[in-house]
Structures are given as structure tokens and as C-alpha cells.
Amino acid sequence: MIENTKNNIGIWARLGAWLTHMANPTRFMRFADRTIPYLAGLSLSLFAIGLYLGFTAPQDYQQGATVQIMFVHVPSAWLAMMCFSVMAVSGIGTLVWRHPLADVSLRAAAPIGLAFTFLALVTGSLWGKPMWGAWWVWDARLTSVFILFLIYIGIIALSRAIEEPTTAARSLSVITLVGWIIIPIIKFSVKWWNTLHQPASVSKLGAPSMDAVFLYPLLTMALAFTVLFFCLHFMNMRNEILRRRLRVLKIKSGQLGKGSAV
Template identity: 65%
Template sequence: MALINLANPTRFLAIVTRVLPWLVTTTVLLLTTGLYLAALAPDDYQQGATVKIMFIHVPNAWLSMFVWGVMSVASLGTLVWRHPLADVAAKAAAPLGASFTFLALVTGSLWGRPMWGTYWEWDARLTSVLILFLMYLGLIALWRAVEDPSRAARAAAILTLVGAINIPIIKFSVNWWNTIHQGASVVRAGGPSMDDAFLIPLLVMAAGFSLLFLTLHLAAMRNEILRRRVRSLQMMQASRQSPANDTDAFLRKQIASQTGAR
């Protein structure tokens, strides 16, 4: 099915209704399997059992950047292609991205305390991820502050595209600056540097969290479409019952009665 076919909100809602139960089931199975494999993974010879925080931290860190990428594509859809669901997709993704980023910061701090001796360090990677979290909160606040949906959509799209510059900074910060954060261990030129006992549970958890995002995102988009429909109906009803319309109707009746009298 072409993407343009999804431009119809009614068709999109019908597809989501059919797909969501399958996505929920697959997500639960993947996350359950991933947690089971993570529990069976051996302790690291240096980090001990603390290394298992990785199975939660790394997928959330990946998704914190991936979701902003999704929002950036949606922002192009809003500004360039005028896709009717682009702003819905971006707005629905922002709270999810903020949640994943928050979890990445929290689990990273818990992991860093026994490894670095501190919960927080103004490291290049940590600071850039914190900035990403604040940008997510700023976008959410922007959508709630601007009442006109079209104006809010354009402003949020511009801010999202400007903020996308932070994504490569997060990705390559460990290469560009002297940082205490470790470099890439999975996606790297020479291939993964970790043992399969850790790599396989990590990849399963990453797939599970990715499907979790997709499931929650589609559900949030559905809710946002329905919310906007309810808002449109309320505005139509309010306009019909407004005093201005009652006055216009009264004047029309008066003119009609005077014309008939003549």
C-alpha cells in the first residue's frame, strides 16, 4: 500500500485497529524473551551483574535518537509534503521520545554510579542526551501552548528540524571529544565487539523496545486523530449555538416579516 493511501485518517484508523492486537502480542513476546535471555546472561568479569542494566539502557538510548529522527521526517511531511497525518505522527511521538530519553538517563546514571563512582558527570554524551530530553519537553510544551493546530504544527516542525543537529552530536560525541562514556560496541566498522552471550539478549531487547515504540506510537496517533475530531465537532456545535448566530437569525426573521407585511 502506498503511503499516500494512509493520508486518509479513516483508512489509517481502520488499519491501526487491525494491526494493533498483533503488535501488542509480538511486543510482549519479544520483551519477555529478551528479559529471560538477559537474566541468563553471565556477569561481566569487570562490571559484575551491573552490566545487565545495559539491556534496558542501550535500547532506550537508541530509541531516544530514533524517535527524534521519526519526528524529523514527519516535520518534513508537515512543511514540504503537507501530509495530513505528519503533524499527528510528530505530536504523538514526542512524549514517547521523552520517556525513552528519560529512561536512558536514569538507567545510565544507575549504571555509571558503580563504574564511574558518580551518578552524573558533565560528559559530552551525557550532556547532549540531557539537551535532547529538554528539547522533547520544549516541543510538548509548544504543542500545548499554541491553540491553533496549524500554527503549532509549523512551529514544532521547524524546531524539530533545527534540533535534529543534536542527533549526530550525540552519536559521535565519544569520537569527537575526550569522554568517559564508552564507544560503540554493536554498530561499528569492525562488527560487534561483545560476546554473543550479551549481544543476542541486547538485540532481542532492542527489537522488543522498537516494537513497543511502534505499538504505542500507532495507538497515540489513533487517539490524537479521534481527539481532533471531537474538538472539530465541539467547535462546530459551539458556532451553531453562538449568540452571533442567534442574532443573525433574529435579524433575518425581522427582515422577512417586514418584507411580508409590505
Template identity: 55%
Template sequence: MRRIGRRFQRARRRRRLPPGVGPRNRTLMFGLANPDRFMRFTRPVTPVAWVVAGVLLVVGTWLSFTAPGDYQQGDTVRIMFVHVPAASLGLMIYGALGVSSFFALVFRHPLADAAARAAALPGAAYTALALVTGSLWGQPMWGTWWVWDARLTSVLVLFLFYLGYIALRSAIDDEAKAARAAAVLGLVGLINLPIVKFSVDWWNTLHQPASLLRAGGTSLDPVFLWPLLTMMAAFGALFLAIWLSAIRTEIVRRRVMSLRARAAQNA
């Protein structure tokens, strides 16, 4: 046991682990950080995520189209079943990208870097979908496609952070340097998340306040609440399926690149 303790102390000094992280905590925190273990764990999980996402999308779409129209918005209210899940997932995905960037930058876990890279494109797609559906919803309700409202502007900034992350990784040929630069940008972008979330509370905005998660409970009628929750679960399951598949593809790509580099050196 003493020998194991001394080995871990040396590993802590080399990897600069936080003082409170012991062998058991480190196993719990980074158990799936090993690419081989991650590949084994996600092999059966990924197809299940795709099936669950497909089923939830079908059920959510059916509930969305069979729900009655709103007494004020009419059938336009159905845009909510796409807009709200897309906007919520856009925020949550960037949170996952930021956390993954932190672990990639501080602990230098290649799997965390792969997770951050895999989250960028679907996160940008969800955020773009939120912007487009928001404009489609806003035109009949507000009489305009776009206003420089605090919520709309902060979501647009979020979308630009996604594009900046993707562009920065593509602009630098050295993958290690690209990963570090993109991780820094990913961490900086986290500052925008509370601005997006609380913009309707901090400023007098045209965008309506939260109606799903708020103090005192939701203000949505059950005929709208259940289709919305189903679509949010569907969008979440779809992202999980895409994310896991993209991470697995990235691991395989890096292994192939490593094998090619070794073959070139041996040749």
C-alpha cells in the same frame, strides 16, 4: 489521460509538490496519509504490535536475568540491556518526529503532524530512561552519577528538545500555530542527532565507544548480544504499538473536535 495530467498539474501548483513527484510516486509516498486509510490499515496491526512487544519483553527480560555476569562489571552489566535500547530508541524516535515534522510543515499533512505529536511523549520517556539507567550504570563504573561528558550532555539536550516540543504544543492555544511552531523546533532538534551519535568519536569522552554497530563487527560476546538484541526489538515493538495507538487516538480526537466545531456553527 491528458485531463488527468492537467488536473494533477493544477494540484501540484496548489500544493507546491516537488517537480519529481508524479501521480504514481505521490501515491506511494502518501498512500497512508489519508486518515481513513491509515485507520483501516492500522486497525489489525496495532494489537499485533502490542502482543509482539509483550512477548519480546518477557523473553528479553528472561534472557537478561539469566545471562552471566561480566568478569569486570559483574551483575551491573545487566543495566546495559535497558540502557542501550532506551538510548537507541530515543534517537530513532526523534528522527521519526523530525521527519514527520518536515512533512507536516512542507506538505501540510495533518496525519504527519499527528505522528510527530504522538512520538514526542514516548521519545521523551525513552530518553529519560536512558539518562537514569546511564547514571545508575556510571556510578559503580566511573565513581560518579554524572559528568558533563559530550555523550551525556548531548543526550540531555535531546531530552530538553523533547520537553520543549511538548511544552510548545501545550503553550499555544491555536492548534495550527502550535503545530507549525513545534514542527520548526522538531526540525532544529535534528541537528543534535549526529552529535549524540558521533560524540564518542569526535571528542575524547568518558563514555565508551560503540560496541554493537561498529566497523569490524560487534565486540559483544553472544551471551550478551542476544539478550541485548531481543530487548532492542522489544523496545522498538513497544514504541510502534504506543505510536500507532497514539496516532489513532489523535485522529479520533481531531474528528470529535471538528464535529463539535460544526455543531457550534450550525447552532
């Protein structure tokens, strides 16, 4: 037990050292330039495998061919929540550790999370129509995901509305941390309320209740979506760093006021 504790401390120490090392934007840019092509290639490969496994999987005895929507809907919902959690950690990095790239990470993740949430809502409607007989119901799970969608929109709008960088970074961090309360609500909504949405069948304790012929394609697609997120996140962070550098150059050349945005 003591040995495991030491190993865990060592892992967190190395992670902290790596994050400190990446605090330099130029160093991060070099890391992103090297990493993005590999992430893109890995993501495409996983998507190809996952889609092949998904489309060749047999039809479900209850849902028929519509069960294949699950291979996109469930990973996109997972990533919508994971992305917001990344933003919350970035918010802590801004408020507590003053990490130079924390605000960059938060801003870069927001539009990606919005896209994943939108995809989860759309595919959920497509899946729900034949199952529930309606495109939309004000179910606890669906409503909480829709609230997450609105929170994403609010954060993106606020990031563009506040011109002063320091004020914007702190405001976005606080709102993100407050808004994170929606994540456990989404996660446990099917347990706390009577909902039409099915309960967890993969992440529950014990063996998943899903047959392996559906579980493996789902996990492959989830991994593909996860790698895609990190690829897009690094790309957006790189673009945000370049945008800020351009803003500084414009300020120095007198094209912008000190507090104005690009």
C-alpha cells in the same frame, strides 16, 4: 547495479504509495486497529525472550551483574534518538508534502521519545554509579542526551501552548528539524571528545566487539523496544485523531472558538 537501483526505486515508490494511501485518517484508524494488537503481542513476546536471555547471561568480568542494566539502557537510548528522527521526518512531511497525518505523527511520537530519553538517563545513572563513582557527570554523551530530553519537553510544551493548528504544526516541524542536530552530536560525541562513556561496541564497522552472550539479549531487547515504539506510536496517533475529531464537533456545536484547543 542497475537492477539494484531499480529495486530500490521500486521500494521507495511502494512506500510513497502506501503513505499516500494512509493519508486518509479513517483508513489509518482501520489500519491501526488491526495492527496494534499484533504489535503489542510481538513486543511482549520479545521482551519475555530478551529479559530471559539477559537475566540468564553470565556476569561481566569487569562490571559484574550491573552489565544487565545495559539491556534496558542501550535500547532506550537508541529509541530516544530513533523517535526524534521519526519526528523529524514527520516535520518534513508537514512542511514539504503537507501530509495530513504528518503533524499527528510528530505530536504522537514526542511523549514516547521523552519517556525513552528519561529511561536512558535514569538507567545510565544507575549504570554509571558503580562504574564512574558518581550518579551524574557532565560528560559529552550524557550532556547531549540531557539536551535531547529538554528539547522533547520544549516541543511538548509548545504543542500545548499554540492554539492555532496550522501555526502549531509548522512551528513544531521547524523546531524539530532544527533540534535534530543533537542526534549526530549524541552519536559521535564519544569520537569527537574525550568522554567517560564507552565507544560503540555494536554498531561500529566490522564485527561487534561484544560477546555473543551479551549481544543477542541486547539485540532482542532493542527489537522489543522498537516494536513497542511503533505500537505506542500508532496508539497515540489514533488518540490524536480522535481528539481532533472531538475538537471539530465541539466547534460545530459552539462550545469552542475556532482557534481554541481542547
